[in-house]
Amino acid sequence: MKPMKKVEIVIDSVHLNRLLETLEKAGVSGYTVFRDVLGKGERGIMAGDELTDVFKNSYVITVCPEDVAQKVAESIRPLLKKLGGMCLISDVLWLEH
Amino acid sequence: MKPMKKVEIVIDSVHLNRLLETLEKAGVSGYTVFRDVLGKGERGIMAGDELTDVFKNSYVITVCPEDVAQKVAESIRPLLKKLGGMCLISDVLWLEH
Amino acid sequence: MKPMKKVEIVIDSVHLNRLLETLEKAGVSGYTVFRDVLGKGERGIMAGDELTDVFKNSYVITVCPEDVAQKVAESIRPLLKKLGGMCLISDVLWLEH
Amino acid sequence: MSLELLLQNILNPPVLLFLLGILAVLLRTELEVPQPLPKLFSLYLLIAIGLHGGYELSKSGITSDVVKVLLLAMFMAVAVPIYAFFILRLKLDVYNAVAIAATYGSISAVTFITAGSFLNTLGGKYGGYMVAAMTLMESPAIIIGLILLSLFARRNENSSIEWKEVLREAFLNPSVYILMGTLVIGFITGEKGWKAMEPLFGNLFRGMLAFFLLDMGLVAGRRLGEIKRVGLFLVAFGVLLPIFNASAGIFLAKTFGLAKGDAFMFSVLCASASYIAVPAAMRLSVPEANPSLYVTMSLAITFPFNIAIGIPLYYSIINMLWG
Amino acid sequence: MSLELLLQNILNPPVLLFLLGILAVLLRTELEVPQPLPKLFSLYLLIAIGLHGGYELSKSGITSDVVKVLLLAMFMAVAVPIYAFFILRLKLDVYNAVAIAATYGSISAVTFITAGSFLNTLGGKYGGYMVAAMTLMESPAIIIGLILLSLFARRNENSSIEWKEVLREAFLNPSVYILMGTLVIGFITGEKGWKAMEPLFGNLFRGMLAFFLLDMGLVAGRRLGEIKRVGLFLVAFGVLLPIFNASAGIFLAKTFGLAKGDAFMFSVLCASASYIAVPAAMRLSVPEANPSLYVTMSLAITFPFNIAIGIPLYYSIINMLWG
Amino acid sequence: MSLELLLQNILNPPVLLFLLGILAVLLRTELEVPQPLPKLFSLYLLIAIGLHGGYELSKSGITSDVVKVLLLAMFMAVAVPIYAFFILRLKLDVYNAVAIAATYGSISAVTFITAGSFLNTLGGKYGGYMVAAMTLMESPAIIIGLILLSLFARRNENSSIEWKEVLREAFLNPSVYILMGTLVIGFITGEKGWKAMEPLFGNLFRGMLAFFLLDMGLVAGRRLGEIKRVGLFLVAFGVLLPIFNASAGIFLAKTFGLAKGDAFMFSVLCASASYIAVPAAMRLSVPEANPSLYVTMSLAITFPFNIAIGIPLYYSIINMLWG
Ligand SMILES: Nc1ncnc2c1ncn2[C@@H]1O[C@H](COP(=O)(O)O)[C@@H](O)[C@H]1O
Ligand SMILES: Nc1ncnc2c1ncn2[C@@H]1O[C@H](COP(=O)(O)O)[C@@H](O)[C@H]1O
């Protein structure tokens, strides 16, 4: 089992595509996306609005080596600054197969 | 990047509102909610029942400083004791923006 | 609070039942399932196809003691080798109630 | 009950689709009607029956007969959960007895609707106010249940009932609210309103019921496996109490001179058990009770029994008495 | 506006279901029309109105009258966001002014549809090309808004507008695309095509509108709580600008000699504000603006105002002028 | 094939909505018909065609003609995957050859339904037993495919086929089950049952098909991008095999004296490829095969080809032969 970094990101659903492009550019090998996640943060409640994706979050996990995680963090920071959201990094073991 | 605690909670969907109120009282600055999660635990299978929320779980993440996490854990314990569910705490780094 | 292992697994939705059976055999006491998760990995994009579950992932969390986690990892490896997917292991504290 | 009547009930697309749904689970097919489609169907049926009932009521007006039916409905909605509770206490703890009693004290709109459709195929009719009666009968059982709970259970402080929440849950749960609201709208907008709504909420009604019953069959079928865990006492309870309740309803209907169609629909209301509103309320207010019991009994025993056998049975009794 | 006309509008199942939805939120019931059912209804309504409009257009042909209406529509779609922007700048920063101005420059299909249904119940008619006018009026406001933004906002490099994206978002957003597409399909397939589609997309139309308005009531109701945060200026703006826009529309319609029904539908288009296409575009291109403002104003103020009061008000003005 | 016939097929709301869906993807609009709405439509169509077929069958009875059609259907369902497999093996490994062969051996209900709707607009008719034939043709290809796999692939123990699972997946997959079930229900309940279901499952049928084809266009469009990865051989296969299969079907139909409408529907069944049942089964039992191949071929090549060109083509051949 290989030690890796798990990066978790919450972002407005309308900006999901932009986030995924950013991740790809930073060199991640894969990601997992949970759409239609609700939440609350600095910018108020995101409780869904049933008509558009305006008040909806997406949650993305990407697992990568330390250096890539560093790059991801850097390239995501301006995005989060402008658009809000959250990014977490933690340690995991990746089961090789 | 700031070291924080990530608290993950699984609870019956019918009691989600009560959980969120408890979190707010404990002083968390935000949370993310995944509705319609299925599962299995001590109290049997929660496989959804298509008509009500009776057999459905919700999954909540809240990230907070150690002391708040402590408070969250304490105020959640009686809830889980009565209603079932699960609460996990782990270390994460929070990307400041 | 008890130190435990959190095992996270992403697998094709069509093979979810087989995964859950494997988990039960390995002796886990419970699990939580997120259906309809999208993603990208070695085997390309899983973006849902609206008609079948062919291009859809499921995400499963199971929390267990170290030894069970070891067993889970071993019994899951051949599954992932054949079917693709991802498995992560990390440390968590389990709130006893 | 004549075999003919039984077949007349069963050999109908809605009931057959219900059985097809059950069979799909027994054969382990992967057929499903995924969320939130069941909610689309149940919303549709509630709105349709509310609007139509309101329209019928606007034609008949609110007569003393209507008031009589509503009072009878109220009476049964209070009486059933009380006697059900004491029967259940013979074998069960207070929490489960309360939850099951409340479940049987309330009603099932789909059973009502299926019975109405059965009545129609026989050329019978019921008054629009029966929908009002149904609406009235949804909530009281929740309140009665929680009163019984506070009388008979020793719970610690933490578990004290939040009455305000409970009352809202009882009287403003979605199905009560939508039935009440559309009943009023149907009443206000009368003939003209109904004509505009009829293509969707009238003409398609039986087809939508059939579609929804396919899903109800799947849901009921999935619960069938739990029946063995429910135990013989509760299985018997789930069949016999509806028959008893229907009989009580028929007796009252005869005594107070209800019309034949109304008596039939009233007996079905008495016999039916809730599987949406009450379970949701019980899960919230009596988490100590085991939902596998009350949901399984209501969905996998009483609902199929009423749909397949109860409806023609109650009808044949009434047929004998009303002639 | 006569009270009678107001009641005639409100005492209709669709509008009453809208109010029932709002009330459900105020009473804190847990009624919901879960995702993606609202999308089913809105898709249905768009397809239905597109196919029907195209069919009507195939009967009338593309006359000089049609061209006149389309030019007027285009004019208002460009003018409204410009003057709205300068009014809003009196109190707001550039970002929010742009987002709100774009919201009011565009249109709401459901308001249009509800007005059409109101017109029908009064025996009135409008030309199929009004659907084309509506389609034309959806997008320009987004472009105008972003031009205003690049003229008046100082944004750093990072925030430069990606025009290609914006144009796609404006002209190929789902509702514009589906309206345009089905309009063409309805036009091409004419009488024969419409006859095949009518049972679903014609006969059920009013019922589906009513069903969807129940959900719109819930969505609007949930936003009502935000009104106090919107502030008095914007609340007044949300009521007065629609009246002003409708008046401007009526003035143009009279000047250029539009038929009565067309004038009415045109005034409603001018008065309505977008709550789907434009908010989605603004969220993407102007993240600095606060969606709680523009979504709340459009959904919780202007939409209910138009549905309940605006529609009969504009109609009664037109009734006076056209006689 | 006359150009007129081609246009008659294409210039129909259902086919045009399908093209509109494809175009939506090519233009990168964000139009979507979100889950589970597609499942609502496909369930509706299956139930509708099953009930109607059963009703028609109850009128005609089960004659020797019916048995003949069913035997022919069975024969083609077994033959096609076998010869398809050996053709595919010229270029592909065993796993992918099996999966694609099974895909083409089975059928597409929506292609069948669209053909039926085309036939109706031309005033033609087909027997209710054709629905039974379709149901019969869904499953055998899965079994044949897995038999070919166990004959020709060397897999390690771990990968041994679980035949019990496979048989269930083949014969009790949701679409086979629902078709079979509603066929029986339609047959049993006859005229009376159908009259009750007709407003929903008959009158709305063509509109619902059109609505669903819009979504099918989106799904097919999204797969178009994968065509280049599929390679020329498989693209050619995806067009030529259907034509060959249809021809074989027509030859058999002529030889055994089928009626014109039945022959047409039979040729369409032979030509169509599965994109729901078989891909799901292959994903489960042959994970080594690449779903991007078989799903893309079936959805983005063969389905659009049949809908737009194949249907009028096969019809014009039959028109020539049957006169
Ligand atoms: N402390 C937190 N814990 C968990 N999720 C959070 C937290 N803060 C923000 N979020 C998530 O991030 C989204 C955007 O946050 P914000 O930009 O702060 O409004 C929220 O809607 C939540 O889903
Ligand atoms: N060991 C576990 N690992 C992951 N999820 C669990 C575990 N135990 C319980 N859960 C989740 O918590 C819910 C309630 O658990 P319980 O109250 O034990 O029935 C279950 O339905 C699961 O979703």
Ligand SMILES: Nc1ncnc2c1ncn2[C@@H]1O[C@H](COP(=O)(O)O)[C@@H](O)[C@H]1O
């Ligand atoms: N590096 C990664 N980070 C997060 N999720 C991943 C990663 N790699 C794969 N996945 C998930 O696992 C699924 C299957 O991966 P694969 O078998 O590599 O195609 C993908 O569709 C993703 O949802």
Ligand code: NA
């Ligand atoms: Na009852």
Ligand code: NA
């Ligand atoms: Na406007």
Ligand code: NA
């Ligand atoms: Na075929």
